[in-house]
Amino acid sequence: MRILLVEDNPENLDMLSRRLVRRGYQVSTAIDGEAAIKRARTELPDLILMDLSLPVIDGWQAIRILKAERSCAHIPVIALTAHAMAGDRERALDAGADDYDTKPVDIERLVGKIQSLADR
Amino acid sequence: MVFTPGSSLEPESHDPARVLLDSSPIAAVITNPAGELLFANRRTYEIMGVAYGAPLPVGVELYVNPRRFGELVRKFAANRTLVDEEVQYQLPDGSTIWCLVNWQNIEYDHQPALVVWSYDITHQKAVETAIEHARDMAEAASRTKAEFLANMSHELRTPLNAIIGYSQILQEDIEEAGLKGPVSDLKRVEAAGKHLLGLINDMLDISKVDAGKMEVFIEPVNLPRLFEEVHALTLPLALKNSNQLAFHIVDKLPNIRADYTKLKQSLLNLISNACKFTQNGQVRVEAQVSGGNVRFEVSDTGIGMNEAQLGRLFQPFSQADASTTRQFGGTGLGLAITQRFCRMMGGEVSVRSVSGEGSTFSIILPTEFHESSEKPGLTILPDAPKIEEAGSRILLVDDDPEIHHLLGTMLEREGYEIDHAFSGEEALVRITEQRPFVVLLDVMMPAMDGWTTLGRLKADPDFEHIPVIVVSLLNERPMGMSLGAAEVVSKPVDRSQLVNLVRSFSGAHRVKVLVVVQNRDERAEICKALPARDFDAIEAESSAEAESKLTTLPPNSVILIDSAIPATEVSELLTRISAEAALKHIKVIVQTAHNAGRLDADLIRDSGAILLALGQNRQAALLELLNSFRR
Numbered sequence: 001m002r003i004l005l006v007e008d009n010p011e012n013l014d015m016l017s018r019r020l021v022r023r024g025y026q027v028s029t030a031i032d033g034e035a036a037i038k039r040a041r042t043e044l045p046d047l048i049l050m051d052l053s054l055p056v057i058d059g060w061q062a063i064r065i066l067k068a069e070r071s072c073a074h075i076p077v078i079a080l081t082a083h084a085m086a087g088d089r090e091r092a093l094d095a096g097a098d099d100y101d102t103k104p105v106d107i108e109r110l111v112g113k114i115q116s117l118a119d120r
Numbered sequence: 121m122v123f124t125p126g127s128s129l130e131p132e133s134h135d136p137a138r139v140l141l142d143s144s145p146i147a148a149v150i151t152n153p154a155g156e157l158l159f160a161n162r163r164t165y166e167i168m169g170v171a172y173g174a175p176l177p178v179g180v181e182l183y184v185n186p187r188r189f190g191e192l193v194r195k196f197a198a199n200r201t202l203v204d205e206e207v208q209y210q211l212p213d214g215s216t217i218w219c220l221v222n223w224q225n226i227e228y229d230h231q232p233a234l235v236v237w238s239y240d241i242t243h244q245k246a247v248e249t250a251i252e253h254a255r256d257m258a259e260a261a262s263r264t265k266a267e268f269l270a271n272m273s274h275e276l277r278t279p280l281n282a283i284i285g286y287s288q289i290l291q292e293d294i295e296e297a298g299l300k301g302p303v304s305d306l307k308r309v310e311a312a313g314k315h316l317l318g319l320i321n322d323m324l325d326i327s328k329v330d331a332g333k334m335e336v337f338i339e340p341v342n343l344p345r346l347f348e349e350v351h352a353l354t355l356p357l358a359l360k361n362s363n364q365l366a367f368h369i370v371d372k373l374p375n376i377r378a379d380y381t382k383l384k385q386s387l388l389n390l391i392s393n394a395c396k397f398t399q400n401g402q403v404r405v406e407a408q409v410s411g412g413n414v415r416f417e418v419s420d421t422g423i424g425m426n427e428a429q430l431g432r433l434f435q436p437f438s439q440a441d442a443s444t445t446r447q448f449g450g451t452g453l454g455l456a457i458t459q460r461f462c463r464m465m466g467g468e469v470s471v472r473s474v475s476g477e478g479s480t481f482s483i484i485l486p487t488e489f490h491e492s493s494e495k496p497g498l499t500i501l502p503d504a505p506k507i508e509e510a511g512s513r514i515l516l517v518d519d520d521p522e523i524h525h526l527l528g529t530m531l532e533r534e535g536y537e538i539d540h541a542f543s544g545e546e547a548l549v550r551i552t553e554q555r556p557f558v559v560l561l562d563v564m565m566p567a568m569d570g571w572t573t574l575g576r577l578k579a580d581p582d583f584e585h586i587p588v589i590v591v592s593l594l595n596e597r598p599m600g601m602s603l604g605a606a607e608v609v610s611k612p613v614d615r616s617q618l619v620n621l622v623r624s625f626s627g628a629h630r631v632k633v634l635v636v637v638q639n640r641d642e643r644a645e646i647c648k649a650l651p652a653r654d655f656d657a658i659e660a661e662s663s664a665e666a667e668s669k670l671t672t673l674p675p676n677s678v679i680l681i682d683s684a685i686p687a688t689e690v691s692e693l694l695t696r697i698s699a700e701a702a703l704k705h706i707k708v709i710v711q712t713a714h715n716a717g718r719l720d721a722d723l724i725r726d727s728g729a730i731l732l733a734l735g736q737n738r739q740a741a742l743l744e745l746l747n748s749f750r751r
Contacts, residue, residue, distance in 0.1 A: 009278060011278075011281075011282040011285070011286075012278075012281060012282075012285070015282070015285035015286060015288075015289055016285075018289060019288075019289060019292070022292065022296075064733065067712070067733055068712075068721070068724075068731050068733075069721065070718075070719070070721050073712075082273075082277065089381065090337060090339075094733065094741055095733065096712075096733035103277075103281060104277075104280075104281045104284050104285060104317065105285075107288070
């Protein structure tokens with residue numbers, strides 16, 4: 001399964017991609033919202049993990065744009081939010097995310113969410 | 121009136137009463153009903169800063185603020201006495217002092233007279249001002265600190281996440297390499313990192329709440345789902361101490377409304393406490409609705425608490441006592457946060473406990489959040505509106521009951537319903553209870569005058585769109601129009617002119633929304649929420665029905681198409697709307713879910729339609745969007 005991981009912090013990016021690769025996923029990465037949109041359009045991943053606070057175009061905008069695009073709208077998106085403050089969760093779902101998870105990431109919990117979206 | 125020499129004043133006297141009066145630290149001035157000075161004691165001349173026997177200012181001349189004098193005169197007339205009023209006097213030399221004054225009716229020299237007692241409190245006033253200033257500065261400093269902490273959040277958490285994450289990766293690396301040794305050390309690093317993260321999160325929560333920057337999002341809460349999530353999260357914790365964990369919902373519960381995240385965090389806090397302080401015991405979580413409240417009880421068979429421990433329980437960082445913190449871990453902030461969260465949701469958390477036997481924590485929340493318990497930073501997502509349609513309601517604001525009778529009867533005969541307000545303040549209250557379609561506002565009113573009221577009405581986003589017809593005595597049209605009045609008429613009011621004017625405002629400004637939603641219940645829900653925001657809802661079950669109603673829509677209307685309508689039909693509708701001149705200005709909102717991919721993106725873009733992704737807050741987002749069209 002190909003996952004596009006969008007995260008601007010290099011350590012978070014490194015940690016998460018290594019752990020996902022270890023679990024058998026193919027991971028491609030982007031470090032800002034604009035790059036994420038470009039990558040999603042060209043690679044058409046099976047799932048997108050999107051950190052919400054991103055430079056250039058932020059996560060919410062990027063999700064909205066991808067969900068409005070015919071070619072990408074079907075790709076499930078899991079939004080990653082920092083500290084599950086009420087506002088973050090609602091905004092993630094309103095932007096069109098299919099699910100959300102909180103950081104720091106509990107890898108088992110995240111994998112569970114990835115799998116349940118993949119099974120849909 | 122100024123005292124002139126040759127009156128009955130005698131500077132030297134041995135009359136005991138006089139001696140007493142002249143030694144008083146309180147200035148005493150006696151005047152007759154005409155305002156002429158009859159007597160002033162020695163202290164009066166002292167505080168006025170003039171020589172004994174010199175002319176003294178009396179009455180309104182004394183007052184820095186003449187309106188204050190008028191206010192006191194009115195009060196005195198009403199109560200026959202004036203007690204401990206703070207006033208600012210202006211002295212003959214131009215300086216000002218603050219005095220505490222009392223007025224009394226007396227008989228002086230067989231005449232009715234007024235005595236004014238004045239006690240100089242200038243010094244106290246200065247101290248008071250200084251204290252207020254110091255308090256404001258302290259509050260500002262405290263807010264700044266809280267804001268600083270809140271902003272540090274990202275900075276503090278990022279490196280911690282790296283510590284936790286990499287120690288987890290290292291553990292995986294080691295296990296993969298088949299080693300065992302260093303794993304437990306790394307587990308300690310991970311645990312310490314998580315503990316620190318918990319502390320930071322809790323501290324930031326508390327300072328956010330205390331800085332008034334914590335928002336509350338009230339929304340419908342699915343209790344079974346909430347319990348499932350909480351159960352999954354707390355089961356490992358319960359098993360750690362070999363505890364049994366049980367969840368129970370009493371009866372089939374109606375929907376409750378609360379802040380989901382805060383309720384979940386509060387329950388997690390209570391349950392994790394219960395699990396921590398119980399060994400080989402039971403933790404039971406129960407939810408029950410009675411009256412207008414929902415009650416959550418988390419009870420355990422753990423070590424319990426004594427009176428002293430219970431007293432300190434909800435204070436930050438006083439986890440029962442210091443030894444328990446060391447033994448049981450935790451941040452010591454959880455309960456303080458839970459208490460704040462419950463209060464923000466209009467509820468409360470309480471506890472019963474017996475040392476050695478166990479504890480029961482209870483959270484009580486209202487099932488429907490009431491605006492009276494509103495706190496700053498509150499966002500309430502609209503549910504079913506409680507306000508009826510505004511179509512025929514007029515708010516009449518005038519202090520004169522005669523006008524209410526005259527105009528009210530006249531307008532009622534035309535078929536309108538009238539809300540009566542006799543003051544600006546009352547008008548601002550009435551308008552929130554029942555939304556009128558127009559306000560008739562008299563300009564000449566005591567207390568909050570008409571212009572101020574007009575300003576307040578136009579400044580409030582909830583009512584700024586309601587037209588206000590100003591009724592004034594003089595020609596004040598430019599003033600009225602510049603303050604935002606829709607029209608200005610002058611007294612005496614021409615009856616037919618007023619009726620025609622009112623009629624011109626009814627219905628004209630209500631934006632029509634064509635709600636094209638297949639599902640009947642969903643459609644009804646949306647249509648119910650619209651009139652409260654002054655939208656007229658028109659229903660359509662299908663795109664065909666919508667098409668038939670298109671020509672009835674005025675240009676400023678809005679069409680809402682839901683995600684169940686097939687993409688091809690949506691395209692047809694959009695094509696038609698873009699093509700016809702009469703329909704071109706109608707705004708279209710298309711709700712999207714998984715159909716987004718199938719909609720014609722080019723057509724959407726060209727037609728200017730707006731996509732609204734379905735999410736948790738669909739209704740709030742929709743209303744927000746509709747409201748934005750109005751501006």
